[in-house]
Amino acid sequence: MGQALQRNDGAGAPAKARGTRRRARLSERVGDIAYPVGTIVAILVIWEIACRQFDIPAYLLPPPSSVLATIVARYDLLAMHTLVTTGEILVGFLLSIVVGVVLALLITSFRPVERAIYPLLVISQAVPKVAIAPLFIVWLGFGWEPKVLVAVLIAFFPIVVDLVAGIRSVPSSMRKLALSMGANAYVTLYKFLIPHALPHLFAGLKVGVTLAVSGAIIGEFVGADRGLGYLLLFANGQMDTNLLFAAIVVLSVIGVVLFYLLLLIEAWLLPWHQTQQSPEN
Amino acid sequence: MQLATIIKAQDTLGPMSAKRSNAPTLLDCERVSKIYHGRQGPVIALEEIDLTVPRGEFLSVVGPSGCGKTTLLNLVAGLERVTGGRLSVSGEVLNAPLTDVGIVFQDATLMDWRTVLDNVMLQVEVRRLPVEPYRARALDLLSNLGLEGFLDAYPSQLSGGMKQRVSIARALVHKPSLLLMDEPFSALDALTRDKLNVDMQALCLAEETTTLFITHSITDAAFLGDRVVVMTPRPGRIAEIIDIDLPRPRPLALRETPQFGEYTGRIRTIFESAGVL
Numbered sequence: 001m002g003q004a005l006q007r008n009d010g011a012g013a014p015a016k017a018r019g020t021r022r023r024a025r026l027s028e029r030v031g032d033i034a035y036p037v038g039t040i041v042a043i044l045v046i047w048e049i050a051c052r053q054f055d056i057p058a059y060l061l062p063p064p065s066s067v068l069a070t071i072v073a074r075y076d077l078l079a080m081h082t083l084v085t086t087g088e089i090l091v092g093f094l095l096s097i098v099v100g101v102v103l104a105l106l107i108t109s110f111r112p113v114e115r116a117i118y119p120l121l122v123i124s125q126a127v128p129k130v131a132i133a134p135l136f137i138v139w140l141g142f143g144w145e146p147k148v149l150v151a152v153l154i155a156f157f158p159i160v161v162d163l164v165a166g167i168r169s170v171p172s173s174m175r176k177l178a179l180s181m182g183a184n185a186y187v188t189l190y191k192f193l194i195p196h197a198l199p200h201l202f203a204g205l206k207v208g209v210t211l212a213v214s215g216a217i218i219g220e221f222v223g224a225d226r227g228l229g230y231l232l233l234f235a236n237g238q239m240d241t242n243l244l245f246a247a248i249v250v251l252s253v254i255g256v257v258l259f260y261l262l263l264l265i266e267a268w269l270l271p272w273h274q275t276q277q278s279p280e281n
Numbered sequence: 282m283q284l285a286t287i288i289k290a291q292d293t294l295g296p297m298s299a300k301r302s303n304a305p306t307l308l309d310c311e312r313v314s315k316i317y318h319g320r321q322g323p324v325i326a327l328e329e330i331d332l333t334v335p336r337g338e339f340l341s342v343v344g345p346s347g348c349g350k351t352t353l354l355n356l357v358a359g360l361e362r363v364t365g366g367r368l369s370v371s372g373e374v375l376n377a378p379l380t381d382v383g384i385v386f387q388d389a390t391l392m393d394w395r396t397v398l399d400n401v402m403l404q405v406e407v408r409r410l411p412v413e414p415y416r417a418r419a420l421d422l423l424s425n426l427g428l429e430g431f432l433d434a435y436p437s438q439l440s441g442g443m444k445q446r447v448s449i450a451r452a453l454v455h456k457p458s459l460l461l462m463d464e465p466f467s468a469l470d471a472l473t474r475d476k477l478n479v480d481m482q483a484l485c486l487a488e489e490t491t492t493l494f495i496t497h498s499i500t501d502a503a504f505l506g507d508r509v510v511v512m513t514p515r516p517g518r519i520a521e522i523i524d525i526d527l528p529r530p531r532p533l534a535l536r537e538t539p540q541f542g543e544y545t546g547r548i549r550t551i552f553e554s555a556g557v558l
Contacts, residue, residue, distance in 0.1 A: 174390050176386070177384060179358075181380065181404060181408055182378070182380040187407055191407060192392070195392065198394070270394065272393055272394045272435045273393070
């Protein structure tokens with residue numbers, strides 16, 4: 001249970017505890033940023049030195065400085081393709097949230113639906129998405145639709161599974177409590193079940209968003225004339241390893257930014273849960 | 282609080298212990314049975330329970346695991362249906378979950394995402410009661426339970442005893458006719474438990490709510506109850522109903538007195554003769 005405030009502390013104690021806790025959390029935050037950034041910088045430095053020291057040809061492994069120069073020089077090209085791919089990722093991710101949440105609610109509300117759908121969900125994940133992506137191209141053409149579809153198909157699964165697990169983990173006493181208050185199905189859902197399952201949902205969203213990035217790229221690999229996936233293949237064909245790395249860097253940045261946006265939304269929506277996760281508890 | 286109690290004549294006891302009260306009946310069980318149909322055939326959880334509870338009474342139900350006391354609570358709350366006999370609350374047979382009720386579970390069952398005050402107000406929100414007057418009442422109850430400094434705290438910041446206090450305030454805020462408590466103190470340490478026993482008694486004297494208090498602690502049952510229903514398992518049935526004729530408010534030291542020891546001794550003897558102890 002962690003640090004329980006003592007009852008006899010009086011009213012002043014919680015405020016004081018909150019102050020020191022906030023300071024501890026701030027230094028923890030700084031560390032959260034400083035450590036990974038330090039690691040990345042160290043890797044880049046070693047990489048740069050290695051490239052220069054051992055004269056590694058640029059088509060095999062360009063030094064970080066030259067990748068950075070490429071990003072700056074070909075900014076327009078990268079920005080155009082980034083916009084396309086980011087759009088596909090966002091639409092795909094938002095759709096997979098809708099699909100995932102609706103399926104999870106149906107599965108947990110109606111037993112027959114669960115029995116009918118759940119095995120299909122598992123099968124849908126057993127089929128490799130790369131293998132069916134060409135089919136989507138045949139059906140939907142070379143536009144953004146097949147990319148979004150692949151992204152949804154990969155990303156919705158962890159969202160369904162985690163939200164179902166979250167709603168299942170509602171203790172029976174909480175359901176009894178809702179009944180004793182005369183709550184109908186709708187009130188039970190939005191006052192009891194959904195808030196209780198939100199931390200689980202966010203766990204699924206965090207996995208889902210990174211999968212949506214992969215999904216969009218897979219879709220672009222199979223057939224596209226724009227987007228970062230297309231750019232990757234194009235740079236590959238040109239033996240332009242600098243551009244290849246530049247595209248990879250941009251893709252990673254998209255993934256990281258989306259992931260941290262989710263963390264921010266989570267911290268904003270679930271302050272109570274963050275306090276539980278904080279290290280001093 | 283109505284201290285006078287009533288005991289309905291019971292098959293096993295005969296009418297000798299009947300004592301009249303002028304308080305109207307709130308809960309009435311007539312030959313109530315509950316049979317579960319499991320894989321290994323039917324299991325009798327409760328057999329022929331006869332029990333009448335007048336308004337305002339604090340009724341303890343004590344028994345070992347498997348004696349059907351939680352089943353009894355679920356039946357009274359309308360969360361399960363009787364398979365035999367008749368169970369009525371305020372004169373009406375239950376066929377849906379009882380809503381004129383407050384329930385305290387063994388686990389405090391607080392909403393982790395709500396502050397202490399908001400947890401209590403959940404009861405008011407879901408029932409669509411007017412917020413202002415009930416908010417005042419919630420604040421009142423919380424301060425009576427010693428939580429006035431923690432209104433904005435989240436459950437994760439509270440100790441086990443404090444969480445259970447919040448859940449007691451939540452169960453009482455809407456002034457229910459019936460308070461059901463399902464082993465509310467069994468997850469707490471001995472000292473917290475003693476303190477809660479005393480506070481619970483004070484609260485019930487003030488609230489005059491009819492209370493069904495399920496426990497497996499003989500001491501808690503006798504200390505708090507106007508009457509103690511002693512239940513034995515397999516099949517779950519009432520062995521005896523004992524009047525606790527001790528004045529209120531009862532101090533903790535009362536538990537060391539010979540009169541109190543007589544009551545707990547009697548309950549223990551029942552368990553011993555039933556092979557429970």
